[in-house]
Amino acid sequence: DTAVSQTPKYLVTQMGNDKSIKCEQNLGHDTMYWYKQDSKKFLKIMFSYNNKELIINETVPNRFSPKSPDKAHLNLHINSLELGDSAVYFCASSQDQRFPGELFFGEGSRLTVL
Amino acid sequence: GQNIDQPTEMTATEGAIVQINCTYQTSGFNGLFWYQQHAGEAPTFLSYNVLDGLEEKGRFSSFLSRSKGYSYLLLKELQMKDSASYLCAPVDSNYQLIWGAGTKLIIKP
Numbered sequence: 001d002t003a004v005s006q007t008p009k010y011l012v013t014q015m016g017n018d019k020s021i022k023c024e025q026n027l028g029h030d031t032m033y034w035y036k037q038d039s040k041k042f043l044k045i046m047f048s049y050n051n052k053e054l055i056i057n058e059t060v061p062n063r064f065s066p067k068s069p070d071k072a073h074l075n076l077h078i079n080s081l082e083l084g085d086s087a088v089y090f091c092a093s094s095q096d097q098r099f100p101g102e103l104f105f106g107e108g109s110r111l112t113v114l
Numbered sequence: 115g116q117n118i119d120q121p122t123e124m125t126a127t128e129g130a131i132v133q134i135n136c137t138y139q140t141s142g143f144n145g146l147f148w149y150q151q152h153a154g155e156a157p158t159f160l161s162y163n164v165l166d167g168l169e170e171k172g173r174f175s176s177f178l179s180r181s182k183g184y185s186y187l188l189l190k191e192l193q194m195k196d197s198a199s200y201l202c203a204p205v206d207s208n209y210q211l212i213w214g215a216g217t218k219l220i221i222k223p
Contacts, residue, residue, distance in 0.1 A: 041199065043157070043213040056210070090156060102147075103211065105156035 003027050006091045006106035013081060014114055020077045021109045023091030031055075032074040033103070034066060035090040043090070049074055078111075086113045116140045118214030120202050125220045126192055134187045134200050134217045142207020148176050148187045149201040151216065157201055160187070189219075197221045 006023040013019055025032060033056075034046040047066040048056035054066070063079045074091060091106040117139045126132040138146070145164035149157040163169055163178035163185065175188040187200055199216035206212055 040215060042215050043201070045210065048210075102159045102162065103149075103157075105158070107156050 002107075004091055004093055004104050004106040006089075006109050008109060009107060010110050010112075012112045012114065015081055015083060017081050018077070018079045019081060019111070020075055021089055021091075021111075022073070022075045023106055024073050025091075025093040025104070026072065027093055027095075027104060029093040029095050029104070030071060031094045031096060032068065032071070033092040033094075034074065034076050035092060035105075037088045037090060037108070039087070047074075047076075081111075081113045083113050086111055116206065116212050118202055118204065118212060120200075120214045120217045122215070123218045123220065125222060126189075128192055128194060128221055128223050130192050131188065131190050132192060132219065134189070134202075134219065136185045136187075136202030136214060138183050138185070138202065138204045138212070138214075140204045140206045140212055143180060144205040144207065144209055146176075146178055146185050146205065147203040147211060148185075149203060150198050151201060152198045160200075192221050194221050194223070 004025045031050045033048045035043050037043050046060045049068045051071050052068045065077045068074045088108045088110050090108045092103045094103050095101045120136045147162050148160040150160050151157040161176040163176050168177045173190045178185045199218050201216040202214045203211040
């Protein structure tokens with residue numbers, strides 16, 4: 001069983017479209033994250049949810065909207081896609097937001113905006 | 115501000131030893147992680163240091179000096195499969211990991 005799974009793995013779309021990426025973790029963790037890794041390989045945190053509640057919302061365009069229906073799922077919806085949104089988006093989870101425990105990452109979703 | 119500094123790229127020979135350095139400046143400190151990331155894959159956990167000193171785990175060891183804002187990852191008996199990026203990530207006062215750009219390690223036969 002994959003601990004953190006995200007779909008789709010690859011997404012190619014046109015500018016202006018809306019797309020979603022889904023993430024699920026079966027580790028029983030309380031905290032989930034969305035990270036963006038650009039072409040320069042920096043991992044930048046976008047959002048963090050603890051038990052379905054938003055706890056981190058970095059400076060991200062409001063075209064990006066996370067949704068956590070329950071603590072095992074954290075989805076990312078992106079409106080009006082732009083060329084600069086092309087990146088790999090990683091979902092991750094950790095046991096507890098207050099303790100800097102190990103992050104478990106999903107395989108990543110490579111988004112290409114044409 | 116918060117800053118992580120590690121070499122962009124290093125090359126080493128199979129069977130040798132390599133040390134990847136990381137210096138950091140963060141708002142508060144709650145330990146430091148090292149992650150490995152193979153090309154096209156997700157980062158995977160290697161080590162976590164919160165106290166000064168050396169932590170050894172098989173072929174990999176990680177060292178921390180909090181007073182110097184410095185850590186290194188030591189890889190021994192290098193294998194071709196160790197070719198990957200190595201990410202240094204200190205944890206700040208908000209328990210957030212601050213990621214460096216990583217060091218791309220190339221292993222040659």
